Amino acid sequence: MDAAVTVTDLVVHRGARRVLHEVSCTVPPGRVTGLLGPSGSGKSTLMRAIVGVQQVRSGSVTVLGRPAGAAGLRPRVGYVTQAPSVYADLTVRENARYFAALYGRGAAAADTAIADVGLADAAGQLVEDLSGGQRGRASLACALVGEPELLVLDEPTVGLDPVLRVELWSRFHELADAGTTLVVSSHVMDEAARCDRLLLLREGRLLSDSTPAELRTRTGTDDLEEAFLSLVRAGEEVPA
Amino acid sequence: MTAATTHRPPAPLSPRLTTATTARVLRQLRHDHRTVAMLLVLPSALLGLLYLVWSDVPVRPGQPETFDRIGLTLLGVFPFVVMFLVTSIAMLRERTSGTLERLLTTPLSRPDLLLGYGAAFGLAAAAQALVTVTVATTVYDLDVAGPLVLVVLIAVVDAVLGVALGLLASAFARSEFQAVQFMPVIVLPQFFLCGLLVPREQLAGWLQVVSDVLPLTYAVDALREVGASPEPTGTMWVDVGVVTGAALLALGLAAATLRRRTS
Numbered sequence: 454m455d456a457a458v459t460v461t462d463l464v465v466h467r468g469a470r471r472v473l474h475e476v477s478c479t480v481p482p483g484r485v486t487g488l489l490g491p492s493g494s495g496k497s498t499l500m501r502a503i504v505g506v507q508q509v510r511s512g513s514v515t516v517l518g519r520p521a522g523a524a525g526l527r528p529r530v531g532y533v534t535q536a537p538s539v540y541a542d543l544t545v546r547e548n549a550r551y552f553a554a555l556y557g558r559g560a561a562a563a564d565t566a567i568a569d570v571g572l573a574d575a576a577g578q579l580v581e582d583l584s585g586g587q588r589g590r591a592s593l594a595c596a597l598v599g600e601p602e603l604l605v606l607d608e609p610t611v612g613l614d615p616v617l618r619v620e621l622w623s624r625f626h627e628l629a630d631a632g633t634t635l636v637v638s639s640h641v642m643d644e645a646a647r648c649d650r651l652l653l654l655r656e657g658r659l660l661s662d663s664t665p666a667e668l669r670t671r672t673g674t675d676d677l678e679e680a681f682l683s684l685v686r687a688g689e690e691v692p693a
Numbered sequence: 694m695t696a697a698t699t700h701r702p703p704a705p706l707s708p709r710l711t712t713a714t715t716a717r718v719l720r721q722l723r724h725d726h727r728t729v730a731m732l733l734v735l736p737s738a739l740l741g742l743l744y745l746v747w748s749d750v751p752v753r754p755g756q757p758e759t760f761d762r763i764g765l766t767l768l769g770v771f772p773f774v775v776m777f778l779v780t781s782i783a784m785l786r787e788r789t790s791g792t793l794e795r796l797l798t799t800p801l802s803r804p805d806l807l808l809g810y811g812a813a814f815g816l817a818a819a820a821q822a823l824v825t826v827t828v829a830t831t832v833y834d835l836d837v838a839g840p841l842v843l844v845v846l847i848a849v850v851d852a853v854l855g856v857a858l859g860l861l862a863s864a865f866a867r868s869e870f871q872a873v874q875f876m877p878v879i880v881l882p883q884f885f886l887c888g889l890l891v892p893r894e895q896l897a898g899w900l901q902v903v904s905d906v907l908p909l910t911y912a913v914d915a916l917r918e919v920g921a922s923p924e925p926t927g928t929m930w931v932d933v934g935v936v937t938g939a940a941l942l943a944l945g946l947a948a949a950t951l952r953r954r955t956s
Binding site: 466467468501504505506507508522527528530531532533534536537538539540541542543547551552554555556557579595599 | 709710713714716717720721724725790791792794795796797798799800801953954955956
């Protein structure tokens with residue numbers, strides 16, 4: 454099956470700094486692909502390039518068979534930024550309904566998405582009155598509402614309690630089982646084990662593109678955090 | 694099942710998405726009670742102050758009352774200034790909250806977004822103008838020879854011009870401090886040169902030329918026509934057309950300067 458996302462020799466500069474160095478990778482369809490790496494490793498930049506809002510210096514990004522950011526892709530790709538990007542002066546329901554309308558869905562789809570992220574009880578509350586974790590989930594609901602084929606989620610579990618984190622991860626796998634492709638970034642290595650595939654980024658370079666099992670075998674450790682460190686020490690890069 | 698048959702690219706203009714955006718902006722406004730109250734009441738209150746300022750000044754025979762002349766003009770200037778400011782801040786909030794970046798990844802097109810804003814604040818301006826015109830003509834005895842509905846119409850067109858210029862200006866503002874300072878830059882020169890402070894014929898030649906290309910000049914002229922003539926005049930319609938055209942031009946430029954990809 455064709456990759457959902459193919460990134461080829463992607464170079465991105467922000468100001469004078471090069472934040473992505475000829476990154477090449479693929480994202481398999483219908484799977485949860487984790488984008489892991491420390492803060493500032495280029496995860497968000499890579500995600501922005503995939504959804505087509507990042508100016509790129511060179512290289513290419515192909516999403517669902519089309520150049521990233523193509524107009525025809527917009528109904529098919531959902532994006533949740535790292536900081537919750539919802540309207541603080543609207544209720545959760547009003548936010549979800551607005552984004553539902555943009556994707557051509559009705560109020561019922563909005564209510565389902567709110568329930569999916571566990572915010573049904575807070576649907577009538579203004580986003581500015583919610584906790585940080587709730588805001589993040591409201592933001593997630595506004596992407597789920599379009600039932601996109603590709604979901605790009607930038608650190609969706611930051612600030613969530615462990616129970617909710619587990620719930621969201623099982624929700625991600627349900628979506629993947631239903632055919633959705635997910636790209637989920639995190640800087641917490643214990644989330645890496647929950648991904649079907651792992652892309653490890655460090656300082657704008659791809660350290661590894663493998664399954665968690667392959668990574669464990671290759672580095673000879675069960676602990677993914679340890680595996681990441683050993684890759685860093687070895688200074689090895691994934692062959693192009 | 695191929696992508697081409699199931700997913701048409703979003704149309705450059707979708708009345709449905711524009712309306713959804715207008716409704717969303719109005720909902721945001723509705724949650725902010727103080728802003729709604731200020732929008733509706735402040736112009737009337739300020740006009741009242743102006744009325745008191747001139748109430749004891751003797752009028753030269755044969756001259757129109759100063760308050761009638763200036764008060765009527767301000768009915769067009771208020772919505773322009775207020776909507777310019779409100780829009781620049783609203784757009785800057787979209788930018789800094791990340792919602793703009795997110796919207797640009799959805800099927801919503803940039804013209805949809807901008808027209809949605811224009812319609813929302815245009816409607817708010819219509820409500821504002823209804824209140825202000827009613828108060829001005831009943832409480833302050835503002836004398837308008839023409840139909841009051843035209844005054845409201847011109848106020849709405851002025852507001853849309855303010856929205857359009859606000860959207861355009863916000864593209865160049867990186868912070869709230871900058872956005873707020875665009876207000877005097879865009880508004881004051883138009884106010885100085887529109888013929889309210891000094892009749893346009895008395896301006897230096899080159900200033901008249903500048904005044905000729907500033908849209909607020911035409912808005913003020915349109916109001917003057919309504920104030921002086923019981924029937925709508927051709928000049929007034931031309932003026933309204935020029936202001937509408939300027940607003941659409943500014944919206945087009947704002948759409949062109951709104952970048953989908955940023956660094």
